[in-house]
Each structure stands twice: as structure tokens, then as C-alpha cells.
Amino acid sequence: MSSQKPLTLHIDFRSGLPIYIQIMNQIEQQVSGGTLKPGAQLPTVRTLASELRINFNTVARAYRLLDEAGIISTQQGRGTYILVKPPPEVEERLREETLEALARQYIGEAKRLNCSNAEIIQKVRDQLKSWKETQLDSE
Amino acid sequence: MSSQKPLTLHIDFRSGLPIYIQIMNQIEQQVSGGTLKPGAQLPTVRTLASELRINFNTVARAYRLLDEAGIISTQQGRGTYILVKPPPEVEERLREETLEALARQYIGEAKRLNCSNAEIIQKVRDQLKSWKETQLDSE
DNA sequence: GAATTAATTGTATCATTGTAATAATTGTAT
DNA sequence: ATACAATTATTACAATGATACAATTAATTC
Incomplete structure (x- = not known):
């Protein structure tokens, strides 16, 4: 539904770094850098997985860890959003x-x-x- | 018509508890506590859903389960009411x-x-x- | 006032989204 | 080679949303 921007990520399959780590790192960077603003909706696990030509569970894993880290908020059946953090x-x-x-x-x-x-x-x-x-x- | 009181509920989208469970819990609380009295009409599924910014089917699900639990009575075309007296x-x-x-x-x-x-x-x-x-x- | 039409209310079905259990794959050390 | 651990894929499932529908009530028309 709505404001999922394309979210350009670049995955290096030969880097040796796990894909889900690469996803986490780049999303964290974009949050820090302001490219991803609090409240913004991320692509669905399946959409992002499709774009990156990877399995959606790998994206889900990255999302889950980011959620546990307090970076994003994933809600079953609703979507995934950058967490709005008070100062x-x-x-x-x-x-x-x-x-x-x-x-x-x-x-x-x-x-x-x-x-x-x-x-x-x-x-x-x-x-x-x-x-x-x-x-x-x-x- | 109707005596649909506002029915203040608070949904936490991050709690991990399904929304329909949260709705059920809070209505049960208000029934047990006497805030919702027997015979009182609940908001329509669409009204409550609109207030909570969720899909009305999620409210309908909570209502249906509460109905099956014998706590409320839902009637198509009429509305939803607190049952006369919980056994x-x-x-x-x-x-x-x-x-x-x-x-x-x-x-x-x-x-x-x-x-x-x-x-x-x-x-x-x-x-x-x-x-x-x-x-x-x-x- | 009765018949018809519209509006309101809950229902049913399926699509979309994230979750979880587990298997298959890959890399690495022995 | 073998075994082990980490990573990724397969699959089924649970929660939510979108849409069309049915039942009831209210409004309109005659």
C-alpha cells in the first residue's frame, strides 16, 4: 500500500559477508544518513527479495534482526517501517x-x-x- | 441511532500481540470491570476500525471470537451488543x-x-x- | 401505508504481509 | 573426504487488508 520507495541496495554475492548482514548494514546506513526517515515503509520482504534476486526469508531475517535492534518495526500482515524514536x-x-x-x-x-x-x-x-x-x- | 459510546481502546502495533487479540482483551476487561454494561451497543466494525486505523475485518474477527465466547452478540445488519449477563x-x-x-x-x-x-x-x-x-x- | 430503494451492518473469500519450522546448501576445519 | 556450523531456501502458517456480498434498517416514492 503506499510509500514503499525503491530502496536501492547493492548486494555483493562474492564478498563473503552474509546477505542478511549486507542488508542490515545498508539499511542502518540509510537510516543514519537520513535517506530512510522514521515512519517510512520499507519494501515487503517478498518485494525486496525479488528485486535483489534472493530468498524472501533472507530479507525477513535482516528485518527481524533490525527489529530486535530497535531500528525498524515489523508488523505481521501490515508491513515494515522505520522506527520512530523519541530523543x-x-x-x-x-x-x-x-x-x-x-x-x-x-x-x-x-x-x-x-x-x-x-x-x-x-x-x-x-x-x-x-x-x-x-x-x-x-x- | 444508537448508544455506541466511543469505546476507548489502545492498540500497540509493536507489542507482538495480534490486534484482534488486543481488541478482545480490552473489551473483555471493560465488560468484567463494568465499563461496558449488558445490552450496550458496541461501535460498528467500520467505525471502530476507522478510529483505530485498522482494517474493519480485524475488528470483525475480534467481534466474532467474542461472540463465540458468549461475551457479545453480533447480528448482521443490526449491530453488536454486550450480552445480557455472562454466566x-x-x-x-x-x-x-x-x-x-x-x-x-x-x-x-x-x-x-x-x-x-x-x-x-x-x-x-x-x-x-x-x-x-x-x-x-x-x- | 405498502412497495421500493438506499444506507448501514456484519459475513465470506481471497490476496498480501510477516513468521516459524525445517531442510538443503555452502564454507571451513579436521 | 568428513563433519560441523553458518547461511540460505522450501514450505506451511498466522495476521491483516481489500473486495464483494447478504441481512437488516431507514428513507423514498407512489
Whole structure:
């Protein structure tokens, strides 16, 4: 749908550098350099793969790693976008406030369900425990 | 016509949770918590989709699943309504699922803020402690 | 007022997009 | 050569979107 610019990348098949690394590097460069602006939509994995004459899963791998690195945002069924990042100082200031707001929101809803304090805490513990397995987190 | 209240939902496109699941969770929360009362009409699939900037089929999917779960009643050509009264067993199941969904929601967003597990738990503790005092004004 | 037409609402189907499990390929060290 | 690890490809799947459709209600026309 819309604003996928061509995104010119050059893949060197003889460089020895894995293709997905080359894709990552060049996208990172274009983000740093301002060629790719926050919010811009990247080509779909299949489109880019077709242009580069490679498999779409190789592009998907690059996208996934870039997503985990916080460079882009991939959304199943929707597309892939350059991540809009707030400035570091804003992010830091917002972190505390946001976490507190999130906690209050969680507690508020849980209280409406007549959950006890013990339940409310315990459920967070439980879900934190099973978080790694279900999310395949980065660390 | 209609008493379709605005129904404020918040969708996080980066959470990894499917949009239709997020819609389901939040509607369930509001039903359990009493914000959405039996008989109340929900926004049409197109209206809600427009507000959330998503495809109306995604809303329809959430509505259909909520319908199958016995929480709402969707009627082609008429609209979608909160069911008269969720049976006790549904109520109990809903409570469990909702609390878990709430916890996961909280954790997911906190994780994205790079909060540690310790922080995530501690913040809930803190806010629980000061809950009574801070809630006196709002109720 | 009844019949007809338009508008509104949910439904069904398929295309598009990213995901995941796993196999095949390639490079490299032994 | 063989074995191993890393990379890429194959395949099936899940989530979302686009489009056409059916059911109900509202509006129009006579």
C-alpha cells in the first residue's frame, strides 16, 4: 500500500559477508544518513527479495534482526517501517512516568476484577517467569 | 441511532500481540470491570476500525471470537451488543484470562522500555502500597 | 401505508504481509 | 573426504487488508 520507495541496495554475492548482514548494514546506513526517515515503509520482504534476486526469508531475517535492534518495526500482515524514536532525553524522562502509569493501569483494571493484592503481584511474577519462552527475548 | 459510546481502546502495533487479540482483551476487561454494561451497543466494525486505523475485518474477527465466547452478540445488519449477563462460569474464566492478559500487557510494554524484571515487580508493589490513598479522590 | 430503494451492518473469500519450522546448501576445519 | 556450523531456501502458517456480498434498517416514492 503506499510509500514503499525503491530502496536501492547493492548486494555483493562474492564478498563473503552474509546477505542478511549486507542488508542490515545498508539499511542502518540509510537510516543514519537520513535517506530512510522514521515512519517510512520499507519494501515487503517478498518485494525486496525479488528485486535483489534472493530468498524472501533472507530479507525477513535482516528485518527481524533490525527489529530486535530497535531500528525498524515489523508488523505481521501490515508491513515494515522505520522506527520512530523519541530523543534519548525524552525517552529517559518518559521511562519512569510511563512505567508508573502502566503499573497503575494494570492495578486499576485488576482491582475492578476484585483481584487481591497477592494475586496481582503473583500474576506478574508468573508471567515474567514464562516470558522468555513465549517471547524468545533478545537477551 | 444508537448508544455506541466511543469505546476507548489502545492498540500497540509493536507489542507482538495480534490486534484482534488486543481488541478482545480490552473489551473483555471493560465488560468484567463494568465499563461496558449488558445490552450496550458496541461501535460498528467500520467505525471502530476507522478510529483505530485498522482494517474493519480485524475488528470483525475480534467481534466474532467474542461472540463465540458468549461475551457479545453480533447480528448482521443490526449491530453488536454486550450480552445480557455472562454466566458465572464465563465470568470466572473471563476474570482469569483477563488478569493474565493484563499482566502480559503490562510486562510487554515495560519490557519495551527496557525495564528489568525487578523494576517491573517493584513498581507494582509501590503502586499497590499507595493505591488506597490515591484512589480516594476518583471514587 | 405498502412497495421500493438506499444506507448501514456484519459475513465470506481471497490476496498480501510477516513468521516459524525445517531442510538443503555452502564454507571451513579436521 | 568428513563433519560441523553458518547461511540460505522450501514450505506451511498466522495476521491483516481489500473486495464483494447478504441481512437488516431507514428513507423514498407512489
